Amino acid sequence: MSTVLGADAAARFLPGLRGPEDLRGLPADALPTLAEEIRAELIRQVCRTGGHLGPNLGVVELTIAVHRIFQSPADAIVWDTGHQAYVHKMLTGRWDSFDTLRQAGGLSGYPNRVESTHDLVENSHASTALGHADGIAKAFELAGNRGRRVVAIVGDGALTGGMCWEALNNLAAAPSRPVVVVLNDNGRSYEPTAGYLPRHLRQLRDNVARGNLFEDLGFAYVGPVDGHDLAAMEGALRAAAVLRRPVVVHCVTTKGKGYRAAEDDEADRMHTVSPAASSAASGPSWTSVFGDVMLEIGRQRPDVVAITAAMLRPTGLHPFALEFPDRIFDVGIAEQHAVVSAAGLAGAGMHPVVAIYSTFLNRAFDQVLMDTALHHAPVTFVLDRAGITGPDGPSHHGMWDVGLFGLVPGARVAAPRDPEQLRILLRECVACDDGPTVLRFPRGDSGRTLASVGRWGSASVLRAEPDAQILLLPVGPLAEAAVDAADQLRRHGVPVVVADPRWLQPLDPALVQAAGRFRTVFTIEDNAPSGSFGDALARELRQAGATTHLHSLTLPADFVPASSRKDLLHTYGLDADGLAQTVLTTARG
Numbered sequence: 001m002s003t004v005l006g007a008d009a010a011a012r013f014l015p016g017l018r019g020p021e022d023l024r025g026l027p028a029d030a031l032p033t034l035a036e037e038i039r040a041e042l043i044r045q046v047c048r049t050g051g052h053l054g055p056n057l058g059v060v061e062l063t064i065a066v067h068r069i070f071q072s073p074a075d076a077i078v079w080d081t082g083h084q085a086y087v088h089k090m091l092t093g094r095w096d097s098f099d100t101l102r103q104a105g106g107l108s109g110y111p112n113r114v115e116s117t118h119d120l121v122e123n124s125h126a127s128t129a130l131g132h133a134d135g136i137a138k139a140f141e142l143a144g145n146r147g148r149r150v151v152a153i154v155g156d157g158a159l160t161g162g163m164c165w166e167a168l169n170n171l172a173a174a175p176s177r178p179v180v181v182v183l184n185d186n187g188r189s190y191e192p193t194a195g196y197l198p199r200h201l202r203q204l205r206d207n208v209a210r211g212n213l214f215e216d217l218g219f220a221y222v223g224p225v226d227g228h229d230l231a232a233m234e235g236a237l238r239a240a241a242v243l244r245r246p247v248v249v250h251c252v253t254t255k256g257k258g259y260r261a262a263e264d265d266e267a268d269r270m271h272t273v274s275p276a277a278s279s280a281a282s283g284p285s286w287t288s289v290f291g292d293v294m295l296e297i298g299r300q301r302p303d304v305v306a307i308t309a310a311m312l313r314p315t316g317l318h319p320f321a322l323e324f325p326d327r328i329f330d331v332g333i334a335e336q337h338a339v340v341s342a343a344g345l346a347g348a349g350m351h352p353v354v355a356i357y358s359t360f361l362n363r364a365f366d367q368v369l370m371d372t373a374l375h376h377a378p379v380t381f382v383l384d385r386a387g388i389t390g391p392d393g394p395s396h397h398g399m400w401d402v403g404l405f406g407l408v409p410g411a412r413v414a415a416p417r418d419p420e421q422l423r424i425l426l427r428e429c430v431a432c433d434d435g436p437t438v439l440r441f442p443r444g445d446s447g448r449t450l451a452s453v454g455r456w457g458s459a460s461v462l463r464a465e466p467d468a469q470i471l472l473l474p475v476g477p478l479a480e481a482a483v484d485a486a487d488q489l490r491r492h493g494v495p496v497v498v499a500d501p502r503w504l505q506p507l508d509p510a511l512v513q514a515a516g517r518f519r520t521v522f523t524i525e526d527n528a529p530s531g532s533f534g535d536a537l538a539r540e541l542r543q544a545g546a547t548t549h550l551h552s553l554t555l556p557a558d559f560v561p562a563s564s565r566k567d568l569l570h571t572y573g574l575d576a577d578g579l580a581q582t583v584l585t586t587a588r589g
C-alpha cells in the first residue's frame with residue numbers, strides 16, 4: 001500500500017509541475033514520490049475545503065500515467081464523472097490553487113474550461129464523457145487530425161448509466177476513430193456498484209469470465225491492470241494507444257487508496273468529505289428528516305417501495321433499506337431507468353418513492369412525462385438538493401424541477417417549509433394514487449418550525465397583518481427568510497402578510513383568490529424564472545382578472561456558480577435582508 005508523506009514533508013516534485021510536459025520530463029524513479037506528494041496534498045487540502053477525497057485518492061497513478069502517455073491538450077482527455085479530476089488539475093498547473101477548492105471564485109470541483117485548456121467536459125452529471133469522446137473523435141477525423149487521440153476515463157459507477165452504452169455502441173462501430181476508454185474499476189459508486197455489470201467486471205478481474213462484454217461489443221480489451229502500478233499503467237496505455245482502434249483499458253483501483261480512513265470507510269470510501277470548518281447545524285438535515293418519515297411510512301404501507309440511482313445514503317434511504325431490504329432498489333446511475341421501473345412498479349400495484357437529487361432528475365423528464373404522468377402512475381418523486389445547493393456549482397443547483405414539472409399534466413408538486421411540513425406533505429404525496437407527486441427540499445440542515453396562523457385552502461398563513469396590502473409567498477424553506485423580512489418590514493412601518501403555498505402545483509384556488517386581494521404580491525423561490533411558481537401564479541391571477549402587481553423573485557435565467565447556499569441566496573436577494581430591501585424599495589417606489 002502506498003504510504004502518504006508526512007504532512008510536514010516538503011514536496012519535491014509537485015511544485016515544479018507547471019503542466020504535463022513537466023511531468024513527462026520527470027524520470028520514472030521520481031514518480032512514486034510524486035504520487036505520495038499528490039496523496040498528501042489531496043488529504044491535506046480536501047479535508048480542509050471539503051470535496052471528493054476517496055475518488056481522487058483512487059486515481060493518482062492512473063492520472064499520472066494518462067498524462068505521461070497522452071499529450072493533453074493536443075490529445076483530448078475527458079473524465080466521467082468530473083469529480084475524479086483533482087489529480088488531473090494538480091498535474092495541469094493548478095496544484096497550488098486547491099486551498100480555494102469549491103469556493104466562490106475558486107477552483108471548481110469539476111473540470112472547468114475557464115480554468116484550463118486541459119479541461120473539456122464541465123458537467124458532473126455522470127455517463128456523458130464517452131458521448132463527448134465520440135463527438136470529439138468525429139471532429140478530429142473530419143478536421144484531418146488523425147494524430148490527435150481521444151481518451152475517456154469512466155468510473156464503473158458511471159458505466160452503469162445508459163448513455164455510456166449508447167456511446168460505446170457508436171465508438172465500437174468506428175475503427176477509424178481509436179478512442180481509448182480507460183475504465184476506472186474500483187467496484188464502488190458511493191455503495192458497491194449496483195447491477196450485474198460489477199459481477200462481470202469482477203469475473204474479468206479474476207480472469208474467470210466466460211466472455212468479455214467489451215470484446216463482444218467490438219472493442220479491443222487491455223487488462224485487467226493494476227491501476228496503482230505506475231509502470232503497468234503506462235505499459236497498458238501505451239499498448240492501447242498503438243492499437244489504433246477503439247479499446248477499453250480495464251484498470252483496477254481502490255477508492256480512497258493510501259488513506260486508511262477512506263479505505264476502511266464502508267459507507268462510501270469517503271466519496272465526499274465535508275469542509276473542516278462546517279457551521280453548526282440549524283436543525284436536522286432535510287435528508288435525515290425524509291429518511292425518518294420514509295421509515296415510518298414503510299412500516300405502515302407495505303405497498304410503498306423505494307428507488308435510488310446509486311445514491312442510497314446521500315438521499316436518506318439507508319434506514320429504509322436496512323429495515324426493508326426487499327423494498328429498496330438501487331438501479332445504478334440510471335435515473336431514466338429508475339423512473340420507468342417505478343412506472344412499472346406503480347402499474348403493478350405498488351407505490352414507488354423515487355429519491356433523486358433534483359438536478360439529476362432533469363435527464364429523466366421524458367420518462368416522468370410519458371411513463372408516469374401519461375399513465376397516471378402513483379409515483380412519488382423526492383427531490384433532495386432542490387434549489388441552491390452550493391459548492392458543486394452550476395451542474396448541481398436544483399433550479400429546474402419546478403419548471404419541468406410545471407409542464408407535466410396531473411403532476412402535483414409540494415415544497416415543505418420545515419421538517420414538520422415535510423412529514424405532512426410526504427404523507428399527502430404517498431396518499432395520492434392517481435398520478436405523480438413531487439416533494440422537493442434543499443441540501444443541508446432544515447430550519448426552525450414555522451407555525452401557521454391561518455389557512456387559505458391548502459396554503460398556510462404565517463404572518464397576518466390586517467391592513468397589509470403586500471403579500472409575500474415564499475416557496476419551501478425560503479419561508480423562514482420571508483417571515484424574518486416581514487418582521488423587519490413591520491419595524492419600518494410596512495406591514496406584510498406571509499403565506500406558504502405548500503403545494504406549488506396545482507395552485508389552490510383559495511390561494512389565488514386571496515392573492516388577488518392584495519395590491520402587490522412577491523413570490524420568492526430559488527428556481528429558474530421560466531416555469532417558476534411565480535409564473536404559474538401570474539397566469540392564474542391574469543385569468544382571474546386580478547389587478548395585483550406580482551413580482552416574481554427567482555434565480556437568474558443563467559447557470560449559478562459555486563459558493564455557499566447562504567452566500568448565493570444573499571447574492572440573489574433571497575435572504576431576509578434582501579427581501580426586506582426589495583419590498584421597501586417597491587413600497588416606497
Ligand SMILES: Cc1ncc(C[n+]2csc(CCOP(=O)(O)OP(=O)(O)O)c2C)c(N)n1
Nearest residue numbers: 055124125126155156157158188189310360
Ligand atoms: C446523473 C448523475 N447521477 C448521480 C450522480 C452522483 N454521483 C456522483 S459521483 C457518483 C458515483 C460515481 O461512481 P464511479 O463512476 O464509479 O466513480 P468513483 O467515485 O467510484 O471514482 C454518483 C452517483 C451524478 N454525478 N450524476
Ligand SMILES: CC(=O)[C@@H](O)[C@H](O)COP(=O)(O)O
Nearest residue numbers: 081083124272314385392443
Ligand atoms: C459528484 C456528485 O455529483 C456528487 O457526489 C455531488 O458532489 C453531491 O454532493 P452532496 O451530496 O454533497 O450534495
Ligand SMILES: [Mg+2]
Nearest residue numbers: 155156157188
Ligand atoms: Mg467507482
